[in-house]
Amino acid sequence: MGRAPCCDKANVKKGPWSAEEDAKLKAYMEEHGTGGNWIALPQKIGLKRCGKSCRLRWLNYLRPDIKHGGFTEEEDQIICSLYISIGSRWSIIAAQLPGRTDNDIKNYWNTRLKKKLLGKRRDQPRRLHPNRSDEEVNRIGVKNENQTLSASALERMQLHMQLQGPYNPNINPFSFYNSPMLWPKHHPVLGDARVSQIQALSTNHFNVVANPILRGSTIIDDAALTESMNANMIQEDLIGFPSSSSMETSSSNFDSITQGGIQVDLQNLVFNNYDPSLLGNQLLANDHLEELESCKQIYGSEREFASNNFWLACNGLTIDESTMGYPSDSAAMGTTQLDCVPRYEDL
DNA sequence: AAAATGGGCAACCGCTTTCTG
DNA sequence: ACAGAAAGCGGTTGCCCATTT
Numbered sequence: 001m002g003r004a005p006c007c008d009k010a011n012v013k014k015g016p017w018s019a020e021e022d023a024k025l026k027a028y029m030e031e032h033g034t035g036g037n038w039i040a041l042p043q044k045i046g047l048k049r050c051g052k053s054c055r056l057r058w059l060n061y062l063r064p065d066i067k068h069g070g071f072t073e074e075e076d077q078i079i080c081s082l083y084i085s086i087g088s089r090w091s092i093i094a095a096q097l098p099g100r101t102d103n104d105i106k107n108y109w110n111t112r113l114k115k116k117l118l119g120k121r122r123d124q125p126r127r128l129h130p131n132r133s134d135e136e137v138n139r140i141g142v143k144n145e146n147q148t149l150s151a152s153a154l155e156r157m158q159l160h161m162q163l164q165g166p167y168n169p170n171i172n173p174f175s176f177y178n179s180p181m182l183w184p185k186h187h188p189v190l191g192d193a194r195v196s197q198i199q200a201l202s203t204n205h206f207n208v209v210a211n212p213i214l215r216g217s218t219i220i221d222d223a224a225l226t227e228s229m230n231a232n233m234i235q236e237d238l239i240g241f242p243s244s245s246s247m248e249t250s251s252s253n254f255d256s257i258t259q260g261g262i263q264v265d266l267q268n269l270v271f272n273n274y275d276p277s278l279l280g281n282q283l284l285a286n287d288h289l290e291e292l293e294s295c296k297q298i299y300g301s302e303r304e305f306a307s308n309n310f311w312l313a314c315n316g317l318t319i320d321e322s323t324m325g326y327p328s329d330s331a332a333m334g335t336t337q338l339d340c341v342p343r344y345e346d347l
Numbered sequence: 348a349a350a351a352t353g354g355g356c357a358a359c360c361g362c363t364t365t366c367t368g
Numbered sequence: 369a370c371a372g373a374a375a376g377c378g379g380t381t382g383c384c385c386a387t388t389t
Binding site for chain 1: 373374375376377378379382383384
């Protein structure tokens with residue numbers, strides 16, 4: 001037996017909202033709020049709508065503080081950087097952009113921003129397999145996705161590689177490191193001074209990030225890091241999460257803070273190794289094999305991005321460039337080892 | 348001028364998470 | 369601790385409008 005429907009589907013109106021319906025809902029909301037019950041609301045105000053529909057209409061359209069359209073460069077940067085960091089968690093991204101809704105950002109990303117940032121690479125599978133039929137190309141793409149990276153993870157890796165660039169990470173305006181608005185304003189344990197120090201260093205050293213794998217480096221000493229990790233705060237706070245969620249509560253939309261932290265660690269492990277002259281993951285990873293193993297346990301079967309990157313990092317997977325959107329010059333042979341990612345046996 | 352196509356966006360659907368008794 | 373209800377969330381759909389053929 002399935003779950004009971006939230007409303008009587010047969011007697012509920014669907015489709016676009018009329019001005020009259022909007023006015024009714026708006027007037028009631030401004031006077032009373034939901035009263036804590038969206039399901040009961042439509043009946044109270046005589047609307048033949050599902051409660052969920054009312055909620056959506058209010059949150060995405062009628063709320064007084066909503067901004068529509070006209071995304072700024074600054075907002076683009078935030079969306080892009082957060083998408084790379086956490087993926088399609090639109091509600092979290094929306095929380096960073098006052099007046100924007102998750103739906104709005106999702107639509108904007110899917111219809112415009114993604115194309116703006118990745119558009120030029122879309123024809124690569126076709127170009128890399130000029131003698132294959134569309135069906136074959138599609139099949140290859142799907143197969144490789146299943147074996148290596150999901151579409152979302154791929155997209156984020158492509159974006160990251162495209163936007164950070166292997167050797168010129170500091171010049172790109174979308175870089176996390178060049179987006180001070182993404183940096184923490186305050187850290188409850190490390191304090192403002194240390195955060196400032198991290199930020200200052202970050203602008204000069206691509207590899208310097210608030211990353212537990214970097215513990216023992218000159219940036220964050222073990223004691224401070226351990227203390228902050230014990231407080232379950234550092235990861236979210238340092239990747240620019242809403243300070244209220246990390247400071248006032250011990251949880252957030254991540255499954256747990258620790259897992260969230262590991263997710264970020266893995267991204268950094270993979271991505272911060274483009275330039276071999278920089279710190280280098282091998283040294284870092286050697287010191288933290290145990291930690292990596294625990295990541296593997298946690299992420300072996302879930303959290304596609306983290307697990308994919310973990311496996312990339314640990315198994316040195318071969319990736320088909322047709323799905324990676326690699327620079328065409330180096331992609332002629334169809335597959336390659338990602339030379340920016342350390343092979344497990346090399347760690 | 349009409350049909351076809353594609354982009355943008357609001358709204359829906361159904362699953363997951365959180366809340367409440 | 370548990371179950372059911374409500375809310376939250378992200379993926380998808382479908383409509384409308386502008387552009388292209």
